[in-house]
Structure formats: structure tokens, C-alpha cells
Amino acid sequence: MKHTIYILVLTLALLSCNGHNEKKVNNKTAVRPIKDTIKFHKLRKLFVVGDFNGEGKKDTIFQHNYSGVTKSEIINAPDPFQNEWDFVVEWFYKQESELYLALNKNNQEKLYLGEAHGLYFLINIGDNNADGKDEIAFVIDYLDFSRVNSCKIYSLCKGKWILLKQFGVLEGAFDFTPDSQKTPDFDIIKEYLEKQNGKWVYKDYLQDSYDTEEEVGKMKPLKLEKCK
Numbered sequence: 072m073k074h075t076i077y078i079l080v081l082t083l084a085l086l087s088c089n090g091h092n093e094k095k096v097n098n099k100t101a102v103r104p105i106k107d108t109i110k111f112h113k114l115r116k117l118f119v120v121g122d123f124n125g126e127g128k129k130d131t132i133f134q135h136n137y138s139g140v141t142k143s144e145i146i147n148a149p150d151p152f153q154n155e156w157d158f159v160v161e162w163f164y165k166q167e168s169e170l171y172l173a174l175n176k177n178n179q180e181k182l183y184l185g186e187a188h189g190l191y192f193l194i195n196i197g198d199n200n201a202d203g204k205d206e207i208a209f210v211i212d213y214l215d216f217s218r219v220n221s222c223k224i225y226s227l228c229k230g231k232w233i234l235l236k237q238f239g240v241l242e243g244a245f246d247f248t249p250d251s252q253k254t255p256d257f258d259i260i261k262e263y264l265e266k267q268n269g270k271w272v273y274k275d276y277l278q279d280s281y282d283t284e285e286e287v288g289k290m291k292p293l294k295l296e297k298c299k
Contacts (some may be wrong), residue, residue, distance in 0.1 A: 141169030239277030
């Protein structure tokens with residue numbers, strides 16, 4: 072009888088151990104691969120229309136995100152609203168990504184902007200310096216963790232892109248409530264680049280000295296020099 076009970080206890084113990092091992096195996100195989108947990112979305116690409124070379128015809132400048140790994144345009148990327156930002160940053164670096172702007176014409180110089188997530192803002196500000204060509208203003212969405220950024224203004228001069236001006240902005244100007252999960256297209260940078268009475272005015276977040284007390288915190292007329 073004791074022998075029978077001993078065999079029964081031993082059998083139950085072995086079954087119990089096998090059950091624990093099987094549960095661990097099941098739990099392990101139930102974990103999804105990391106790639107299945109990434110939430111992708113179609114990468115937002117901005118464009119702007121204007122006469123950028125002075126030919127009197129409308130051209131279009133397109134944003135491009137290029138992968139040095141796949142040697143092709145990046146169409147889908149991790150969604151920053153559904154993934155941790157540090158993971159999004161790492162993903163773009165592993166892609167050897169390159170952000171650039173290009174006209175819709177052959178043999179036109181591209182404006183390379185380095186590794187970045189994209190653009191917050193891209194607009195045509197018109198012919199501010201009266202040189203017969205429209206200028207563009209944009210803010211790059213860098214792969215960093217800083218909220219301090221800059222607005223850059225470029226012009227196409229003798230076939231080459233030239234930086235005419237840049238000034239500091241805070242990225243909070245582009246904050247929005249993602250109720251529709253669609254990023255709005257900004258046509259101004261609130262408090263930093265606005266059109267007032269038909270003319271562009273700006274404020275430099277990084278400016279730390281002023282000629283008079285009245286200038287502190289005030290927006291100033293945007294005046295650009297011609298290309299040299």
C-alpha cells in the first residue's frame with residue numbers, strides 16, 4: 072500500500088514539473104517579435120509652390136526622406152505618437168536617413184538638411200528681398216530631445232541654395248491636440264513668424280540683447296538681403 076502511494080505521489084510530482092516547464096515554454100513563445108510591436112504610419116511630406124528661380128513660372132519644392140540603407144525613399148516610419156521618441160530616433164539613424172528638398176525639375180541643386188524626422192513647417196514667404204525670386208522658410212524636426220529650434224530662410228541664387236537668415240523658435244509653436252491623428256499644416260509660426268498688415272514680422276527666441284527696452288519681446292519687420 073505504501074509502495075502504491077509512493078508511486079502515485081511520484082507520478083503526480085513528475086506531471087506537475089512537466090506542467091510548469093510547458094507553461095514557461097508557452098509563455099516564452101507567446102512573446103511577439105519586436106518588429107510586430109512597432110506602430111508605423113505614412114511619413115508626412117511637405118511641399119511648397121512658387122517662383123523660386125525667377126523664370127516667372129510656378130515650381131514645386133518637395134520634401135524627401137531618403138534611406139541610405141535601402142537606397143530609396145522612406146514612405147513609412149515609426150509613428151512618434153504611438154512609439155517612444157528615443158526608439159523613433161534610433162530607427163531613423165539605423166536607416167541612415169537624409170532629409171532634403173528638391174525642385175520638380177531636373178538638374179536643379181538639392182538642399183540637403185541632414186538626418187532628421189522631417190519638417191514642422193515649410194512655406195513660401197514671397198519675394199521679400201525684391202530679387203525676382205520667392206524665398207522659402209522652414210523648421211526642421213530634428214532627431215533630438217530639445218525644444219529649442221530655428222527657422223531658416225533660403226533662396227535659390229545662381230542655381231545654389233543660400234541661407235539668408237535664421238532665428239530661434241520654440242517647438243511649442245507647433246504643438247497641437249492630435250484628436251484626428253493628423254498633423255496640421257502650419258502657415259505661420261505663432262509669436263515667431265507672422266504676417267501682419269500684409270508684411271512678414273519675426274521674433275528671435277535666442278536674441279539676448281536689444282537697442283531699447285521697447286524692443287524686448289516685440290516682433291520686428293523681416294528684411295532679407297539679396298544673394299551675393
